Amino acid sequence: MTDARLLGDDESAFIAAARSNDAAQFAHLTERYRRELQVHCYRMLANYEDAQDMTQETFLRVWNKRxxxxxxxxxxxxxxRIATNACLDFLDKRNDRTPVPAALPGAGTEVLYLQPYPDRMLPEDPQESVVARETIELAFIVAVQNLPPRQRAVFILRDVLGWPASKAADALELTVASVTSALQRARVTMREQLPDRRLDWRTPATHELSDDERGVVKSYMDAHERNDLDGLTALLRDDLRFAMLPEPDTLVVMAKDAVDGWVAGGLFQRGYDDWRCIPTTVNLMPAAALYRRIPGDPEHRLYNIAVLHIVGGKIAELTGFDAAGKPWLSLPATL
Known part of the structure; x- marks a missing residue:
């Protein structure tokens, strides 16, 4: 991301609006940045609703500091700069916004506050806003949460947004040496968290789903609608990583354990045997919205959303989210 396009007229207009207390012009000049600032807050916080709140807090601070x-x-x-510090202040006050150790030995941590990010709320110009798929996917967002907050901010400003060390240091009121040290530590953690992923965050990446991804989503939905446990199981890699959020202690790292848990929870048994599904995307990832109809109910009601990371035609990671009561996902409540 560069500032060159914005130097000049926007800054002059903003200063004029600030001096004249022109709230309408102020809103016009700042509102265009809402989506990219919200994505920035989401990377910092991993929670869509928190990101919305901190984006609004950013605009309040901007007006007060105009x-x-x-x-x-x-x-x-x-x-x-203001958005980053709003997020840091938020994290300083919350003790429930850090990953917790997974109950499963060796499985790392769980980010129980993680929420999916609706693609419709991403900036409309991905080249301008640097929303590469790799930096909005769930695995990246989870990995970033394992960085201490200020180290997280340094990493996002430097390696995602491409800021020079001096600019990041000024924004965070740190020395350049501190920023450089924090970035080095952050990169080590990110390599540990994402050992099999591409780590060049600023290289353009495709945003389109592949044919493999579309095919697997269709098969995943078909298996649910047919109550086909064998068909569902065949879509999973043996080393599947599964979690159902925000429930704690649901993380498993083997397909067999995931399937056993689903069956124990009643999948494809009475009350969980009448499904309809629609394909969607969140976090620029393939996903399926699952609708369940219980006996006596004439409608299928939104139940959850399954976000899939697909490798070689198989589901390598499946993250489920409770989707009911979340209008910001823009999914119909019933089918």
């Missing part, structure tokens, strides 16, 4: 903007930095840079 007279302090002198145009020495680009307007976008100033907004990101």
């Amino acid at each position: 007279e302090s903007f002198k145009g020495h930095a680009a307007l976008r840079t100033w907004l990101y």
Whole structure:
């Protein structure tokens, strides 16, 4: 991300709006950044609703600090600085926004507050906003949560947004040496968390689902609608990583254990044997929205959303989320 396009007119207009207390012009100038700032807050917080709140907090702070903007930095840079510090302040006050050790030995941590990010809320120009698929996928968002908050901020500003060390240091009120050290430590953690993933975050990446991904999603939905346990099992890699959020202690790292848990929970038995599904995407990842009809109910009601990471035509990671009561997912409540 660069500031070059914004230098000049936007900064002058913002300063004029600040001096005249022109709230309408202020809103016009800042609102265009809402989506990219919200994505930034989501990377920091891993929770869509928290990201919405902190984006709104950012705009409140920007309005309150509007007279302090002198145009020495680009307007976008100033907004990101305020958003980053709003997220850090939020994390300083919350003790429930850190990963917890998984109950399964050797399985790492669980991010119980993780929520999916609706693709419709991503910035419309991905090249301009640097929303590469790798930096919004669930695995990346989870990995980032394992960084301490200020180290997390350094990593996102430097390696995702491409800020120079001096700009990141100024935004976080750190020394350049501290930023450099924090980035080195963060990169080590990210390599440990994502050993099989591409780690060049600023290289453009495709946003389109592959034919393999579309095919697996269709087969996943078909298996549910047919109550086909064997067909569902055949779609899973043996080393499947599964979790159902926000429930704790649901993480498993073997397909057999996942399937056994689903069966024990009643999958394809009475009350869990009448499904309809629709394909969707969140976090630029393939997903299926599952609708369940219980006996006596004339409608299928939104139950959960299954987000899939597909490798070689098989589901390598399956993250389920309770989807009911989340209108921001823009899924119909019933089918």
